[in-house]
Amino acid sequence: MSDLFAGLHADAYDRVYGNRRLLARILRQLRAHRAGMVGSALLVAGSVLLTASVPIVVSRLIDQAGGGSGPGLLLCLFVVAAAVLAWAMNWARQAITARLVGGMVYQLQSEAADAALAKDVAFYDENSVGKVLSRVTGDTEGFGSVLTLTLNLISQLFLVVLLGGVVFWIDPGLGLVIVAALPFLLGTALAFRRVARTAASATRRVMAKVNANVHETMLGIAVAKNFGREQAVYGDFDEVNRLSYRVYVRQGLIYAVILPVLTLLAGLATAVVLYQGGRFAVLGRLSAGEWYFALQALGMLWQPVTQAASFWSLFQQGLAAAERVFALIDSDHAVVQSGNAPVTALSGAVEARGLHFRYGSGATVFRDFDVRLAPRETVAVVGHTGGGKSTLAKLIARAYDFQGGELLVDGRDIRGLDLLAYRRRVGVVPQHPFIFAGTLAENIAYGRPGADRADVVRAVERIGHRVWDRSMPMSLDDPLAAGGQGVSVGQRQLIALARMFVREPDILLLDEPTASVDPLTERGIQDALSRLCADRTVLVIAHRLSTIRRADRVLVLHGGEIAEQGGFGELLRRDGPFAALYATYYAHQESA
Template structure:
């Protein structure tokens, strides 16, 4: 369940530049946001300056008419700043959400194109974290990070410039505690970097844990593991809590420190400024304005820490997301062949295959299936049967040798074309949270309702579907939980039929079907196989006796080849397996 921790740069210019590429389609909003940021920074000292002017020129001079006019001006300024801030917040939020929408589409598209080997080694919960919560964190870079940091820095520069212009000696006195502020900010930033990385790590770990355990809830309940798994979850949840508490603890120390430093600055202002006022070398309005300036200096500095933390969290998330996008686990799609017709001849030519290193799953496999023939693969679990069909569809790549389709290496075909040519019905049927019709057509607009119904009738499933509430529009729950295994298998057969493949693969496709349902679909299977090249994997030998050729695999090697009768006459591995099955069945 462990999540690899990324400990790269706190602020990576290359990473930020890469994220900014996603801003290009929205450069108008970005430029407008930056412009409003500059306007707000430039207007920040306006109110203190007006208050200083009003105090010295109108309040101390008892000029009520002038005071009334200045109050109206200040009210207008506040309203204008409010309107500008509203549009600024709206645009930065829109920018952030637009960027992550595009980025999320890109991440999802990339993930769905990765080869199965990547998913063998990567927890699904971790990918969910990348696609959902990590991307939300990146959105904050644009809505609360980069642009806001620019605004805070500009505001600091403008206010300090005004302060030095107004009274440089008083400004230097006020800035005496600033080195303390800088030191505290640096220490806080480094501490928060580690805390935020831990928070993101445990969010991903919790997502992974929940995804795995909710998906496998039946196993947990079958073996009464609820209490033990709860303890594991409590431990992971406690680590997540502790990471958050540590982050909040740093905040709870930092902000009081900032308040103390700010209080020191105010004390120095009052001490030095009051002496200057009494000496009549400084006006009271300047003192009031400087009190506001101090707040306007320390607030951006304090918020800059929050902004940098937001940027820091976004950088951590961005590094994780781009690590997924940079994953070179896509099946090379360099082929361009898309012939109008496929005959269906399949040749395995000295094929070697391993999932990891050289722990060979298939060893020097060679065979040929003529167009329209049916080949059955038989063997014990782990013999290499499913691996054979996985490399045929290029879910995994062969290590040595070649697979030919109609005399051409399968790598020469366009990848989607190759996979559309092959329809596979698996033992473990996966159904989406969609209608029955949607699960059959996989929402392919080229497949009509009439084609779906015709295929269902051919399989013999039309009647059971019509008995469901809303028939073909019945909403199937996740993984087909509301259907029996036999019904789900029938839908998988309809799915294969309606896509009209040239090559059919049945991987233990009838093992979960009861006797009555098996009889219902056997005729449909025979009909579907006619004129198509078919590969059948089955433990029940009764389902493959009509196959044109049967290959017996053992530990990745071909042990026997022949028809059902030929293999029985060999009195070898197949004959022993046949006798074992039929004797145990009482035949």
């Protein structure tokens, strides 16, 4: 089994919770549904009493018939009324249980979704979105299914206790025979506990792996088709799917073993009770009605007891699902604030002092790194791939935490600020902006919560109707597909810039918004950028010569260090690292 589960590694943030700790946490969450629990318990008690009363009354009728008198009409009517009322109570209990479980799943999904949304960019750089989605949806629903089984089983266990007590009252010897069989049933079920928990955890992980594969395949389907890689993509999915098949088959075999074993043990116990009860009846210790009741009670006892024993294996699925959800909720944040100082307007002064940063356990990106951005200064960052350009922007955006040194904004340590308030004062325009499902106006208004139609129209006007009308042949009310299918790169960049005009950040971080657009659109976007960059601090990762020329200062990064900095013309005259970059990457744009 270990070989089969070898490819199903736990995620880095997974945790192992003991059964006691998991159950205690589940019970804490059930406190919010106390009223439903009390109502369900009362209905369970009522239906159990009525259900248990039926074989008792029937046994009395049998004894009356054996004594020569006919069955009493009132007792017969009681049996009918008890059965109908027990059914009605059971239906009401099931309705309450459905609401209770639905509320529990809703609460758990809300907490899981809130935890997923609260994670930083670093978390999603290291963990698959598909696997996280599987925890928020599949694992919470799986837990809800097992919770339903648990609540249903509780009512049957009440019946076991009640009927068992009546059997002991009729004949303690017969009751002891029944009780003696219980340790064998429960012991057999508990013997499967560890292997069942392992199989259940593997099942949840393989489902997460399948979901992640499908999610990422759909995101990259256009690339796969462009390169004719459909067969290779299907091969990857087939490999994961076959692993899923093997895991599910193994789990099915594990669960298929326990119920027949328990049924066999219950059958042997029934034979013993039947034989012993018959002997007691012959000896006169039991009447015919009491023997009938003992047999009926036995039949009603074994089913819930067997289900309770076999249920332990199924219960492990619910615990495994809950464990995965709680691990997501409890996972540590990559960005940790030391304070919660309020943030209003920022002048935009940014300074790094002795900054030290690396990604996880990877190579160090910055070591004793120093840089300063003056308020309302536009700084273009250039350099070879891996030099630290994007990392610097991500650290200022507080997408990652740094391991040493200081990063100050307006003279205050960025780690001591209210994180949400700070991020609202920082605008980020990535090279490939994401488009959400909704209208064009809704996508633009996404830049600031509460933005209205007037804000959207004003943002479009600030970009300029000439470039907007030429590049965006659609109305503000036209719908856009999730991911931006049917929207060009240039159009996405214009939408992203419009979001920033709505947002009005004090610090703006740009990953060259004109890197992938045509020259005509580039000129329009550059004009819009000039208006957007005015009166705010701007850090732009520059790939275009036009962007570098417009910057107040150029920062050349190499190997996580500042190789050179200064104005565009000044750096060219120095004939240093920037001049070499210019000759290699930018000179050809002069004639473009």
